[in-house]
Amino acid sequence: MSQQKTLTLRPETGRKLRWLPNLRDAGTLIGLVVIAVVFTLSTPLFMTAHNAINILQQSSINACVALGMTLVIVAGGIDLSVGPVAALSAVITASTLHAGAPIPLALCAGIGVGLLCGFCNGALVAFAGLQPFIVTLGTLSLFRALALIYTGGNPIIGLDRGFRSLFNGTLGPLPVPVIIAGIIGLIAWFILRKMPLGEYILAVGGNEEAARIAGVPIARTKIATYMISGCVTSIAAMILIGRLGAAEPVLGNLWELDAIAAAAIGGASLMGGKGSVVGTIFGAIVLGEMRNGLTLLNVQAFYQLLATGLIIIVAMLVDRFTRGRA
Numbered sequence: 001m002s003q004q005k006t007l008t009l010r011p012e013t014g015r016k017l018r019w020l021p022n023l024r025d026a027g028t029l030i031g032l033v034v035i036a037v038v039f040t041l042s043t044p045l046f047m048t049a050h051n052a053i054n055i056l057q058q059s060s061i062n063a064c065v066a067l068g069m070t071l072v073i074v075a076g077g078i079d080l081s082v083g084p085v086a087a088l089s090a091v092i093t094a095s096t097l098h099a100g101a102p103i104p105l106a107l108c109a110g111i112g113v114g115l116l117c118g119f120c121n122g123a124l125v126a127f128a129g130l131q132p133f134i135v136t137l138g139t140l141s142l143f144r145a146l147a148l149i150y151t152g153g154n155p156i157i158g159l160d161r162g163f164r165s166l167f168n169g170t171l172g173p174l175p176v177p178v179i180i181a182g183i184i185g186l187i188a189w190f191i192l193r194k195m196p197l198g199e200y201i202l203a204v205g206g207n208e209e210a211a212r213i214a215g216v217p218i219a220r221t222k223i224a225t226y227m228i229s230g231c232v233t234s235i236a237a238m239i240l241i242g243r244l245g246a247a248e249p250v251l252g253n254l255w256e257l258d259a260i261a262a263a264a265i266g267g268a269s270l271m272g273g274k275g276s277v278v279g280t281i282f283g284a285i286v287l288g289e290m291r292n293g294l295t296l297l298n299v300q301a302f303y304q305l306l307a308t309g310l311i312i313i314v315a316m317l318v319d320r321f322t323r324g325r326a
Contacts, residue, residue, distance in 0.1 A: 028266055028282040035286060039293030046293055053175065059288030060177035063281055064236040065255055066262035067181075067188045068229035070280045073263055074192075075225045076205040076272030077125060077132035082259055083252030084143035085117045085230050086237035091147050093238060094156035094247035103163050111234045117143055118230025122223030140256075147249035155248040159241060167242025177239045181281075184232055189277045197224055205272030254305075261308050262287055264315035287311070 040047040093110030192198035200221040203211035266279025
């Protein structure tokens with residue numbers, strides 16, 4: 001005689017997700033303000049309305065990728081392949097446009113590639129039992145190679161003007177990429193706050209074995225998070241090629257570093273089960289304003305990479321010493 005089990009998951013039992021600004025989010029916001037003050041005192045060009053919008057626009061691509069990365073991290077995974085996924089999506093979108101396909105079809109092709117790449121990552125993690133780091137390290141090379149092979153190593157230039165204008169326009173005072181990043185942020189919030197998938201993501205990241213006993217669909221949850229990451233990464237790639245007017249197979253270099261940094265700054269724990277949608281957005285803006293300010297001060301690019309690495313280490317140290325207290 002079978003018994004029907006009722007699945008009840010409570011986010012507070014071993015899993016932490018932050019929705020409204022709390023101590024950690026407030027700390028990220030304070031850091032954002034402090035960095036802004038430092039650069040304002042260093043150069044008068046920093047604190048202007050034009051530069052503020054420029055920072056938001058520059059941060060929008062990383063914000064899109066980082067929000068997908070946050071879902072993966074909260075579920076206890078990692079996605080090192082986001083850069084090559086972006087490159088592969090970009091060249092497929094560009095070649096579809098060059099073949100004379102309408103813009104909606106080209107967009108669907110690019111997003112479809114991102115979803116497929118995410119599915120491959122998720123399936124290998126979920127069904128093959130491989131570690132996410134190893135899987136996505138392998139697909140990082142695989143997807144990059146596919147992009148290079150597909151294009152022969154050459155960029156695809158001369159994209160359709162209508163496609164470019166789609167991502168270069170403004171809605172009111174805000175550029176379209178900023179609006180897109182905001183919409184993706186709202187969707188990520190809705191998934192984690194209002195949908196059963198959000199409960200599953202938290203459960204898997206907090207304690208996978210307990211989630212399995214509770215009846216959580218582990219494999220489907222992992223695959224879903226990687227597919228979402230691939231989807232938003234494809235959208236970020238389209239924003240970039242829309243601005244540049246060209247798609248390169250080497251596009252997206254070190255995007256994974258920026259995305260992980262934004263998520264970590266925002267309070268996501270690489271051990272899983274904890275993250276913040278609001279914090280990730282703040283984190284992306286912190287990285288954006290830091291790079292913008294250093295550029296205005298004529299600081300060389302490799303020092304910006306050094307600063308990003310240090311920020312990740314500091315964020316992980318903060319998480320280590322505040323774990324269990326917030």
